[in-house]
Structures are given as C-alpha cells and as structure tokens.
Amino acid sequence: MTQESKIRVGVIGAGFIGRVHLDTFGKMPNVELAGICDAVPGAATAAATAHGVRHVFSEPAEMIGSEEIDVIVVAVPNRFHTDLAVAALDAGKHVLLEKPMAIDGTAARRIVEAQKSSRRTLMVAHQMRWSAMAREAKRQVETGELGKVYNGKAVMMRRKAIPGWGSWFTRKSESGGGPLIDIGVHMLDLGMWLMGSPKPISVFGSVYAEFGPEKRGTGRWGTPDWNGVFDVEDLATALIKLDTGATLSLEVSWAVNTDSDSGHQIHLMGTEGGLSVYPKRVVYTGQKFDRAFDVEVPSPADEENPRELMTRHFLECVRTGETPISDAVSGLANNLVLDAIYASAKTGESVSVSL
Numbered sequence: 001m002t003q004e005s006k007i008r009v010g011v012i013g014a015g016f017i018g019r020v021h022l023d024t025f026g027k028m029p030n031v032e033l034a035g036i037c038d039a040v041p042g043a044a045t046a047a048a049t050a051h052g053v054r055h056v057f058s059e060p061a062e063m064i065g066s067e068e069i070d071v072i073v074v075a076v077p078n079r080f081h082t083d084l085a086v087a088a089l090d091a092g093k094h095v096l097l098e099k100p101m102a103i104d105g106t107a108a109r110r111i112v113e114a115q116k117s118s119r120r121t122l123m124v125a126h127q128m129r130w131s132a133m134a135r136e137a138k139r140q141v142e143t144g145e146l147g148k149v150y151n152g153k154a155v156m157m158r159r160k161a162i163p164g165w166g167s168w169f170t171r172k173s174e175s176g177g178g179p180l181i182d183i184g185v186h187m188l189d190l191g192m193w194l195m196g197s198p199k200p201i202s203v204f205g206s207v208y209a210e211f212g213p214e215k216r217g218t219g220r221w222g223t224p225d226w227n228g229v230f231d232v233e234d235l236a237t238a239l240i241k242l243d244t245g246a247t248l249s250l251e252v253s254w255a256v257n258t259d260s261d262s263g264h265q266i267h268l269m270g271t272e273g274g275l276s277v278y279p280k281r282v283v284y285t286g287q288k289f290d291r292a293f294d295v296e297v298p299s300p301a302d303e304e305n306p307r308e309l310m311t312r313h314f315l316e317c318v319r320t321g322e323t324p325i326s327d328a329v330s331g332l333a334n335n336l337v338l339d340a341i342y343a344s345a346k347t348g349e350s351v352s353v354s355l
C-alpha cells in the first residue's frame with residue numbers, strides 16, 4: 001500500500017468512542033469513512049449523517065466481509081472485542097481495537113494468534129502514550145538520565161465518576177471489571193511502556209466495591225440506569241513485580257474518599273533521577289551536592305492531539321507493515337496482569353503471570 005492509496009475505514013460501534021474515531025479518521029489524509037454499524041441502527045445512521053460516512057451496514061459481519069473496507073475499528077463494549085477483532089483479522093482487515101484489548105487473558109490470546117496468522121496490523125488504542133508529556137518522559141527515560149528505574153507508580157483516582165451506573169460499564173459479564181479494566185489498563189500500559197516494557201512476573205492486588213453497590217459515587221460520566229447491575233469494583237490497588245527486578249504499583253478508582261481527582265500520574269524512580277509525569281507537565285527530580293532538586297519540563301504550547309498522532313501512527317503501520325507501538329503482545333500482557341490482580345484480590349495470595 002503506498003502513501004497515496006486511500007484507506008477505507010469501517011467503525012463498529014457508534015457510541016462515545018466510535019464517534020471520536022470517526023472524527024479523528026475524518027481528519028486524516030487519504031482516508032475514506034467507508035462504513036459504520038451499531039447494534040442500534042439509529043445510532044449508526046445518526047453518526048453516518050454527522051460524519052459523512054459512505055455506508056451504514058446492518059451487521060458487523062457484513063462490514064467485516066465487505067471488499068470495500070480495509071480497516072475495522074472496534075469501538076464496542078469489551079465483551080465483544082475479541083470475536084470482532086478475530087473475525088476482521090481472519091477476513092484480511094487491519095484492526096484498531098479499543099482498550100482493553102480483550103475482556104480477559106484467554107480472549108486476548110485469541111487475538112494474538114489471529115494477528116500472527118493474518119499478518120495484518122492490529123493496534124490497541126492507548127492514546128495516552130501519545131500525549132506530549134508521555135512522549136517527553138519516554139525520551140528522557142531512553143537517554144539514561146534516570147539510571148536504573150527500579151520502581152514505578154501509576155495512579156488515576158476519580159472521586160465520584162462511576163460511568164453509567166447500571167450500564168455495560170458496571171456489568172462484569174460485559175466489561176470484565178470496573179476502574180481497573182477501564183482506566184487502570186491505560187495506566188498499566190503507560191507505566192509498563194515508560195519502564196521499557198519489562199515482562200510482568202507476579203501480582204499482589206486488592207479490589208473494593210464500597211460505593212457502587214450502594215448507588216453512590218456516580219458523577220458526570222454517562223446516564224445511570226438504576227434498574228441495571230453493578231457487580232464490579234470501584235477501587236483497585238496492586239503491586240506488579242517485573243522481570244527486571246523492578247516493581248510497578250497501580251492504584252485506580254471511579255469513586256473514593258480522597259482530597260482530589262488525581263488526573264493520570266506516573267512516577268518513575270531511578271538510581272540517578274526520578275520523573276513525575278502529569279497530564280500537563282513532567283518533573284525531573286535528582287540529587288546533587290547533597291541537595292534534592294526538581295526541574296519542570298513545561299507543556300509545549302503547540303501540543304498535537306494525542307488521538308490524531310496515534311491514528312496517524314496506526315495508518316502508517318497499515319501502509320508500511322511496521323509493528324505498531326501498542327501491539328497485540330502488549331495488549332495481552334496488560335490483560336494477563338489485570339486477570340492476575342482480580343485473581344489475587346479473590347484469593348488474597350500473590351498470583352504469577354506467564355506471557
């Protein structure tokens with residue numbers, strides 16, 4: 001595929017993130033918004049009209065089988081990710097798959113196998129890796145300025161933000177879990193990537209549901225369905241041991257009593273320096289002449305949109321056959337760690353992870 005050839009994109013799911021993908025792909029050169037489908041046909045039609053999508057398909061299978069589609073974007077609840085991604089890869093399509101890659105590690109392994117045998121591009125949509133601050137942090141880690149990074153901490157605490165209480169987000173059979181698999185997967189992915197993508201070897205974790213079951217902790221995300229189900233956690237905490245000897249701690253919540261919404265934060269602790277990565281700044285910390293010091297790296301004024309950068313990278317990989325940075329193997333590692341945290345929370349024991 002040359003740089004000039006048109007890539008025809010079909011999106012499955014016309015909900016919140018499906019519409020964001022339509023908007024983003026719509027800004028890319030040599031891309032045609034060729035198809036959309038949704039379990040709710042009216043949602044697909046409305047999105048097609050709003051974004052100028054050429055064709056509304058009535059079924060995902062019909063779009064996946066169409067000769068007029070090159071790329072499938074999977075933007076539906078987590079339970080459906082694997083069947084759709086595998087069907088698309090088997091049909092020779094390239095896939096941009098929303099996070100989490102799969103609902104669990106077993107389902108994730110099916111995607112890894114299908115990607116290998118199809119030799120098509122599969123990327124998991126971890127746009128956080130593409131923020132200016134994350135890229136700056138990655139650059140600094142790679143210069144070696146931090147020395148050996150032996151501990152990391154990834155945090156995203158939301159105080160009152162259970163999304164769509166009673167919707168698929170809070171039903172384990174459809175989501176796979178609560179904030180751990182929803183926002184924790186982003187933080188885990190970012191933390192592991194900044195630490196050089198070491199292999200996870202074991203996990204010790206706990207999850208809690210102190211707000212959701214009592215219908216507390218809802219906020220601005222989604223519309224509650226009070227007749228629905230809440231059978232997931234609302235806070236998760238874990239320590240992940242890595243094959244480099246380093247550790248990564250992870251703490252995420254949808255609802256918690258703490259003094260502020262933390263935003264997303266990564267702290268990297270190295271032998272020569274540390275980095276704290278926030279949405280809008282990176283702080284380098286070190287020690288010289290017996291004093292500790294901090295240096296702030298300000299946010300660039302012309303920060304490019306992380307989703308646009310991610311989408312451009314995905315399209316470049318489709319054109320060149322290069323492996324995307326958040327590939328199926330990293331998606332599997334994330335899913336296995338999440339599974340191990342849920343398992344450890346159940347048993348009270350540490351759980352080993354084998355990739």
Ligand SMILES: NC(=O)c1ccc[n+]([C@@H]2O[C@H](COP(=O)([O-])OP(=O)(O)OC[C@H]3O[C@@H](n4cnc5c(N)ncnc54)[C@H](O)[C@@H]3O)[C@@H](O)[C@H]2O)c1
Pocket residue numbers: 012013014015016017018037038039040043060075076077078080098099100125126127182
């Ligand atoms: N990368 C991010 O930051 C980010 C942000 C939000 C959501 N997401 C992910 O995107 C996915 C969708 O989340 P959302 O917030 O858009 O949810 P949503 O509920 O807003 O939309 C989901 C859409 O999928 C449709 N749908 C459900 N099952 C379907 C099926 N089998 N076939 C076709 N259509 C189906 C629904 O009718 C709905 O329109 C989830 O995996 C979520 O984790 C990622």
